[in-house]
Structures are given as structure tokens and as C-alpha cells.
Amino acid sequence: MKTLRRVALAGLMMVPLAFTSRAHAQTTPTPEGTVITNTATASWTDANNNSYTSVTASATVTVGFLAGVDAASPATVTPASPSTGNELAFTVSNTGNGVDSVTAAFTVGTGVTITGYKVGTTTYATLAEANAALAGTAITAGSTITITVVYTVAPGRGGQTTPVTLTATSRRTPGTSDPSTTNVIPPVAAGVSVTPKGTTVQRLPSNGTQYTQTYTVTNNGNASDTYTLLASGSTGSVVTIVSTNGTAGTGGSITLAAGGSTTVQVVYTVGNVAAGSSEDLRLRATSANNAATNDQGYYTIQVVRAALTMTKQAYRDNQTTAITASDRVLPGEYIQYKITVTNAGGAAAKTVAVSDPLPSQVTYDSSSGDATGWTINNSAGTVSAALGSDLAAGASRYFWIRVKIK
Numbered sequence: 001m002k003t004l005r006r007v008a009l010a011g012l013m014m015v016p017l018a019f020t021s022r023a024h025a026q027t028t029p030t031p032e033g034t035v036i037t038n039t040a041t042a043s044w045t046d047a048n049n050n051s052y053t054s055v056t057a058s059a060t061v062t063v064g065f066l067a068g069v070d071a072a073s074p075a076t077v078t079p080a081s082p083s084t085g086n087e088l089a090f091t092v093s094n095t096g097n098g099v100d101s102v103t104a105a106f107t108v109g110t111g112v113t114i115t116g117y118k119v120g121t122t123t124y125a126t127l128a129e130a131n132a133a134l135a136g137t138a139i140t141a142g143s144t145i146t147i148t149v150v151y152t153v154a155p156g157r158g159g160q161t162t163p164v165t166l167t168a169t170s171r172r173t174p175g176t177s178d179p180s181t182t183n184v185i186p187p188v189a190a191g192v193s194v195t196p197k198g199t200t201v202q203r204l205p206s207n208g209t210q211y212t213q214t215y216t217v218t219n220n221g222n223a224s225d226t227y228t229l230l231a232s233g234s235t236g237s238v239v240t241i242v243s244t245n246g247t248a249g250t251g252g253s254i255t256l257a258a259g260g261s262t263t264v265q266v267v268y269t270v271g272n273v274a275a276g277s278s279e280d281l282r283l284r285a286t287s288a289n290n291a292a293t294n295d296q297g298y299y300t301i302q303v304v305r306a307a308l309t310m311t312k313q314a315y316r317d318n319q320t321t322a323i324t325a326s327d328r329v330l331p332g333e334y335i336q337y338k339i340t341v342t343n344a345g346g347a348a349a350k351t352v353a354v355s356d357p358l359p360s361q362v363t364y365d366s367s368s369g370d371a372t373g374w375t376i377n378n379s380a381g382t383v384s385a386a387l388g389s390d391l392a393a394g395a396s397r398y399f400w401i402r403v404k405i406k
Contacts, residue, residue, distance in 0.1 A: 032066070035062050065098045069094065069169065069177055071090055081222040083153045086151050088182055090148070090180055096141055097141050101135055101171045103168070114127075120145070147166065160186070186222060201302070206269040223258050230250060230284045231266045264283060268301075270303060280301070282298040309342045311340045312339050329405050332404065335405065342396040358403060374386070374388070
């Protein structure tokens with residue numbers, strides 16, 4: 001008996017569910033203008049069971065207009081950033097019971113700009129022109145129209161969401177409207193450039209000195225990105241990396257907004273190697289958004305050294321006539337030595353000094369430089385000359401020593 005009661009109760013509970021389902025079965029409203037006639041008939045007999053002619057009574061109502069608007073669009077679209085000429089189609093359905101038309105209004109988030117509108121296949125430059133066309137576009141009950149926006153996407157919008165919303169409003173019943181929103185989400189596109197590429201820099205062997213090269217890293221992608229930095233030498237024979245972007249060693253990272261750039265400094269030393277030796281000092285930046293996206297800039301570090309050559313020539317006392325091997329000098333005669341130093345290397349020579357112990361057969365008289373900068377002294381027959389300024393690569397300086405033949 002307990003089981004029978006439960007079954008009966010379950011059966012009773014199903015009854016209202018069935019009625020609820022039937023109540024929602026009708027989704028299409030009765031068309032506007034439909035005339036609904038309701039006729040009732042009465043029949044009867046009397047006490048002797050006589051039959052009589054039935055009588056009827058009718059009531060008539062006419063269905064009025066009920067507005068219904070339903071706007072629909074894709075949930076998400078993924079145009080490129082930047083891009084132009086994109087199209088986004090909205091479908092507007094007339095879910096009412098009569099012919100209607102609509103007005104359209106749009107709201108657009110940052111990064112998207114609407115440049116045109118289409119009603120069907122006809123393009124309009126402004127929303128006002130598009131709405132004028134919509135005013136003349138009749139939508140029968142149960143049918144749809146397509147309203148399309150043409151738009152551009154700004155640079156730097158990769159991975160960012162911009163909502164575009166159409167609100168369609170019934171012209172016959174302006175209080176009836178429906179919005180539909182599509183999210184514009186451009187896919188992330190990674191990009192990076194590192195400069196310079198191939199600039200040659202001449203450096204002396206460090207001997208304790210540290211050098212710095214500055215690179216520019218630019219985010220050419222359309223979204224904020226973090227880049228892994230790697231500094232390296234091409235051969236390992238000339239440069240040794242000290243730090244990268246302020247961090248000891250060869251690595252580091254930077255974060256840049258789309259379109260942004262920054263400088264990165266690589267500190268290094270140059271080994272004590274031969275003049276003319278060279279090595280590329282590289283900086284590579286690799287995107288976190290796309291590990292396959294990277295770029296490398298580099299400097300060519302070339303080793304230079306100062307290299308002095310020196311010549312010495314004997315002249316008559318007039319400093320013009322050179323004394324050759326076949327010429328003769330006489331006791332008591334004054335002659336002059338011209339000593340020339342030339343920097344044949346690729347870097348300036350500093351603290352240039354010349355020492356000239358004079359032969360015992362001559363007596364020192366005086367000395368003079370080709371120009372200012374020389375400091376010349378004689379001590380016990382040894383002439384010392386010091387140049388007070390740097391001797392640039394390729395430059396020459398000279399001085400004179402006047403002596404008397406014993």
C-alpha cells in the first residue's frame with residue numbers, strides 16, 4: 001500500500017508539468033489584423049421533451065500590433081591589429097506580429113572605429129544615412145534583415161577585447177528594442193627588432209677598462225610582450241661580456257608595450273689580442289608571446305693598437321740639406337739631427353717619449369720642436385724628448401737636436 005501511494009503521488013505531480021509545457025508551445029504571435037470571432041450556441045427542450053431551434057451569439061475582436069525585435073551577432077570576431085575594411089554583420093529579426101522597421105544605434109569600445117554601414121548590400125557613410133534607409137526597409141513578421149558595420153582596428157590591440165554593440169529599436173513601438181554585442185579580439189602577433197646591425201667599433205685591449213655598447217629593442221608586435229635577452233660573442237676570442245642591461249652575465253629580460261622601444265646596454269672587455277682581430281658582439285631578444293619570434297643586433301668589435309715608427313736623419317746646420325753617407329763633416333762644424341715619430345697604428349699613442357744618447361764625438365748645443373707640445377732636456381749627453389699631447393693614428397711629430405762635431 002505504501003508503494004501504491006507513492007505511485008499515485010508521482011502521477012499527480014506530473015500533471016502540472018504537462019500543462020506548463022503546452023502553455024509555452026505557441027511561440028508565434030497571432031498576426032496583426034486577425035479577426036477573432038467567438039460564437040456560442042444554445043439548445044434546449046421543454047418539460048414534454050419538445051425540441052426547439054438552437055440560438056447563437058457571437059463576439060468579434062481584431063488583433064492589434066505587438067512589436068518584437070531580436071538582434072543577433074557573432075559572439076567573437078578576430079580581425080588583425082592593425083587592419084582596415086573589416087565587416088561585422090548583425091541580424092535583426094521581427095519577432096512581432098506585424099510589419100515593422102527599426103532604427104540602429106551602435107556603441108564601440110576603444111581600439112575599433114566604425115567607418116561605414118551596410119543595409120543589405122548597400123553601403124552608407126554615416127549612421128544617419130543608414131537609419132534613413134532602415135526607415136524605408138519593411139520587415140515582415142518572422143523575417144530578418146542584415147545590418148553590417150565596416151570598421152578598422154588600431155595597432156597594438158592584440159589579445160585585447162573591444163565590444164561592439166548594436167541596439168535595434170522598433171519604429172512602431174520605440175519602447176521595444178534589443179541589443180547584441182560582439183567582442184572584437186585581434187589575435188596576438190609577436191614582433192621584435194634589435195639594432196644596430198653590423199656597426200664597427202674599434203677598441204683597444206681593455207687592460208682593466210670596461211666598454212659599453214647600446215642597443216635599441218623595439219616591440220613590432222601588436223600586444224605587450226616580454227623579451228628574453230641574450231648577449232654573446234661570435235667567436236669568444238676578443239670580447240668577454242660583463243653584464244647585460246644592468247644584470248651581471250649574458251642574460252636578462254625587458255617588457256615593452258606594443259610599439260614601444262628601449263635601450264639595452266651590454267658591458268664587456270676586450271682581450272689582449274693582435275691589432276685587427278675582430279668579433280661580433282651580439283644581442284638577441286626573444287618574444288614570450290611567440291618563442292619563434294626573435295631578432296638579433298650586433299656590433300663588430302675590432303681591436304686596434306698604437307704602433308710607433310721612428311726615423312732619424314742628419315742635416316747641415318741649415319736644417320735643409322741632408323747629410324748622406326758619402327758626405328763628410330768637419331771638426332768644429334754644427335749639424336742637426338731630425339727625429340720623427342709616426343703613429344702607424346689604429347689608435348692614439350699617449351705619453352710618447354724619445355731618448356737619444358748622443359755619440360761621444362759630438363757636443364750637445366740645443367734642441368727645438370716642430371711645434372708646441374714637446375718638452376726636451378739634455379742630461380749628461382742624453383737628450384730626452386716628451387710629447388705632451390696624444391699622437392693620433394696616422395700623425396707624425398718631430399724635433400731637432402743641434403750638436404757640434406768635436
